[in-house]
Every structure is written in C-alpha cells, then in structure tokens.
Amino acid sequence: MKRTLFILFTLCVCLLLCVSCAGQSTAPADPNPNPNLSTNLTPDLDLSKMSSTVVYAEINNIQYDPTQYLGKVIRLRGLYAFHREPSTDMVYYACVVPDATACCMQGMEFVPAAEPQDPDRFLEDSADITVTGRLEIYVEENTSYLHLVDAQVELNS
Amino acid sequence: MIDTILMYLDFAYVRYALIVGVLIALCSSLLGVTLVLKRFSYIGDGLSHVAFGAMAIAGVLRIGSSMLFVLPVTVICAILLLRAGQNTRIKGDAAIAMISVGALAVGYLLLNIFKSSGNLSGDVCTTLFGSMSILTLKRAEVWLCFGLSLAVILLFLLFYNRIFAVTFDEDFARAAGTRADAYNLLIATVVAVIIVLAMNLVGSLLISALIIFPAMSAMRLFKSFRSVTICSAVLSVFCALTGMLISIVGGTPVGSTIVAADIIAFLACCLIAALQRRTAQ
Numbered sequence: 001m002k003r004t005l006f007i008l009f010t011l012c013v014c015l016l017l018c019v020s021c022a023g024q025s026t027a028p029a030d031p032n033p034n035p036n037l038s039t040n041l042t043p044d045l046d047l048s049k050m051s052s053t054v055v056y057a058e059i060n061n062i063q064y065d066p067t068q069y070l071g072k073v074i075r076l077r078g079l080y081a082f083h084r085e086p087s088t089d090m091v092y093y094a095c096v097v098p099d100a101t102a103c104c105m106q107g108m109e110f111v112p113a114a115e116p117q118d119p120d121r122f123l124e125d126s127a128d129i130t131v132t133g134r135l136e137i138y139v140e141e142n143t144s145y146l147h148l149v150d151a152q153v154e155l156n157s
Numbered sequence: 158m159i160d161t162i163l164m165y166l167d168f169a170y171v172r173y174a175l176i177v178g179v180l181i182a183l184c185s186s187l188l189g190v191t192l193v194l195k196r197f198s199y200i201g202d203g204l205s206h207v208a209f210g211a212m213a214i215a216g217v218l219r220i221g222s223s224m225l226f227v228l229p230v231t232v233i234c235a236i237l238l239l240r241a242g243q244n245t246r247i248k249g250d251a252a253i254a255m256i257s258v259g260a261l262a263v264g265y266l267l268l269n270i271f272k273s274s275g276n277l278s279g280d281v282c283t284t285l286f287g288s289m290s291i292l293t294l295k296r297a298e299v300w301l302c303f304g305l306s307l308a309v310i311l312l313f314l315l316f317y318n319r320i321f322a323v324t325f326d327e328d329f330a331r332a333a334g335t336r337a338d339a340y341n342l343l344i345a346t347v348v349a350v351i352i353v354l355a356m357n358l359v360g361s362l363l364i365s366a367l368i369i370f371p372a373m374s375a376m377r378l379f380k381s382f383r384s385v386t387i388c389s390a391v392l393s394v395f396c397a398l399t400g401m402l403i404s405i406v407g408g409t410p411v412g413s414t415i416v417a418a419d420i421i422a423f424l425a426c427c428l429i430a431a432l433q434r435r436t437a438q
Contacts, residue, residue, distance in 0.1 A: 057293055
C-alpha cells in the first residue's frame with residue numbers, strides 16, 4: 001500500500017514537472033512590428049501575452065460584462081478581418097481570436113487611429129496582427145457594440 | 158511558470174473554472190466506481206447524448222439558463238433507462254443506443270432547422286467537446302454547479318453503505334431489506350446530475366471518460382470498494398486540475414486535455430500494477 005502510494009506520488013510530481021515544461025514553451029513569440037503601423041499605447045490589459053484559452057474566455061467576459069473594461073487600453077493578437085456593409089457602405093475592421101478547439105471564435109472590432117486611404121487594401125485578410133486600442137461602446141440600429149478606438153495595428157511576421 | 162499560473166488566477170473565471178472542475182471531477186469519480194461495477198459504464202455516454210439533445214432544444218426555445226431545462230430531461234431519461242427499461246420490450250444496451258443516437262440526431266437536426274446563432278458548427282463543437290464552457294461560466298452557474306456537486310457528495314456519503322450493497326449484490330441487498338429499486342433510482346438521478354454538470358467541463362462526448370477512467374485506474378491498484386473509491390477520487394481531481402492548468406497555460410482544449418491526463422494516469426496505474434505483480438512473484 002505504502003509503496004503504491006509512493007509510486008503514485010512520484011508520478012504526480014513528474015506530471016507536474018511536465019506541466020511546468022509545457023508552460024515554458026508557450027511564451028508568446030516576439031512580434032515583428034511593421035514600422036508603418038507601430039504602437040505607443042500602454043495596455044491596461046495585454047491579451048497578446050496570454051494563451052488562446054484565456055484570451056477566448058477574457059473576450060467572452062468583456063462581451064458579457066463590458067462595464068469594468070470600458071475606457072481601458074486593450075491589446076490583443078489575432079487574425080485580421082474586414083467587412084464592408086453593402087447597404088450603408090460602412091467599413092468594419094476586426095481582430096478575430098480562434099479558441100483552442102478552432103471551432104469557436106471571438107472577435108474584437110477596432111477603428112484604426114489613422115483611417116486607411118484604401119480600407120479594402122489596408123491589410124491582407126487573415127493577416128496575423130496585434131491591435132492596441134481603447135475599449136468603447138457604440139450603438140447602431142438600437143444595438144450596442146464594442147470596439148477598440150484609436151487602434152494601433154502591428155503586423156506580426 | 159508559477160508566476161504565469163498566479164497571473165491567470167487573478168481572473169475570477171479561471172478560479173471559478175478550477176473550483177467547479179475539481180468538484181465535477183470528484184463527483185464523477187465517486188459514482189464512476191459504482192457504474193463500472195454495475196456494468197453501467199455506457200449509460201453515462203447515452204445520457205450525455207440525451208443532454209446534448211436537451212441543450213439543443215433549450216437553445217431553440219431560447220431558455221436563458223439551459224441547465225434548468227437539461228437537468229430534468231436528463232434525470233427523466235436516466236430513470237427511464239435504469240428503472241422502467243427493465244420492464245419494457247426494448248431492454249439494456251438497445252434502449253441506451255436508441256436514446257443515445259436518437260437524442261444526438263434530433264438535437265443536431267433542431268440546431269440546423271432553428272439556428273439560434275450564426276456559428277452552428279461552433280455551437281455543436283462547444284456542446285460536444287466542452288470547448289471553453291468551463292471558463293465562461295457565470296456566477297449563477299458556478300453557484301448552481303457548486304450546490305449540485307455538494308448535494309451529490311453528501312448523498313454519496315450518507316448512503317455509502319446502501320450504494321455499496323446495491324452495487325455488489327442487488328438481490329442480496331433486496332433480501333436483506335434494502336429498497337434496491339429506490340437506491341437504483343437515486344443512482345440514476347445522481348448520474349444524470351453529474352452528466353449535466355460535466356458537460357460544462359469536458360463536453361457531452363467526453364463525459365464517459367471522466368466517469369470511467371479514474372475508476373478503472375484505481376481498480377488496477379486497489380481491491381476494496383473504499384480504497385478504489387478514494388483512489389479514484391484523488392486521481393480524478395488530480396487529472397482534472399492538471400488538465401485544466403495545462404489547458405489554461407498552454408492554450409489546449411480543456412476537455413480533451415483533462416481526458417488525456419486521465420489516459421496517462423490509467424497507463425501509469427497499469428504499469429504500477431504490472432510492477433507490483435512482478436515484485437510479488
């Protein structure tokens with residue numbers, strides 16, 4: 001009995017060590033900022049340094065209860081998405097973050113600090129970007145939406 | 158590494174996830190031993206598909222807290238499978254298989270016909286594999302999970318001797334005056350509650366792993382009901398915690414990471430058992 005418990009304990013310690021090693025390999029890669037799209041905002045909440053699991057949950061939390069995040073500078077890393085609404089000709093930019101299972105996605109709309117001259121060619125679709133901006137709420141057709149304003153975009157390598 | 162974990166622990170939903178995950182893992186392991194010994198392992202799988210179907214209906218009906226709808230439906234199906242099923246023409250594994258695939262098919266069909274969101278594949282994936290559900294629990298859901306888990310643990314501790322008797326020899330227990338049918342009903346209800354809770358942690362397709370693996374691992378090492386139950390509970394909680402931490406730090410899917418930890422624990426227990434047998438010879 002004692003021997004079994006000892007072996008079990010040893011295995012538990014080994015597994016915990018494996019967890020430690022797994023964590024070390026998940027450090028975020030250094031982004032390679034594009035000089036034309038650099039950032040100088042200091043984020044209050046830096047999601048770009050967190051694992052995809054936590055980023056997904058945190059964005060979900062922001063969408064569910066935005067009051068505690070409004071006005072804060074948020075930085076997140078994800079895939080660039082662009083949409084032009086045909087009926088209004090309005091353009092929308094977003095940073096989409098896939099979850100670990102790759103079946104669900106959470107997105108954050110942003111408004112670039114400097115309006116691009118040609119929004120359709122601002123960035124390549126699904127480009128790996130890091131966005132830093134201040135979280136604000138806006139209302140469109142009686143529905144509230146969240147977006148990052150004065151957003152500065154970094155294109156990652 | 159510790160700093161990273163501590164940083165993540167600052168987030169309330171990470172703390173909620175860890176607390177609820179540990180409680181669910183504990184509950185599932187307690188009843189897992191009974192289910193495995195009674196040869197009801199597959200019932201967990203069947204009921205989890207029922208829960209998927211019920212969740213789809215809850216989504217279509219736009220019920221705010223789906224758990225309040227899914228729970229009673231799953232409990233009723235559990236009772237039908239474990240109790241009424243014995244007296245009907247369709248018995249045992251056939252009844253489980255029919256309810257299981259039937260609920261899965263109807264659930265997916267309803268989700269397709271009455272789309273409640275633009276991301277159908279995401280909704281299905283979240284329900285089947287848990288996805289990030291455990292990390293997106295709201296405070297009310299956390300309290301509900303907490304209360305239900307405590308109720309399951311208390312029921313198990315209070316009726317431990319009766320559950321033990323019904324698990325090993327139902328006929329003898331009945332002859333000794335134990336109301337075996339009532340305790341089977343209790344087990345069915347508790348199993349249904351565990352399955353609904355565990356859907357948040359590992360999703361409906363992986364629930365069986367949470368029930369069976371810890372019990373089977375513990376059975377490799379110990380022989381008595383009590384020691385198997387204790388070992389199963391310890392292994393299940395450890396694997397759930399390890400799996401969730403790896404998932405949070407490494408960005409892997411929560412449910413499958415927990416099940417992977419359970420599989421590793423099972424293989425380790427098999428290895429220890431083999432070593433023990435060799436030293437005993």
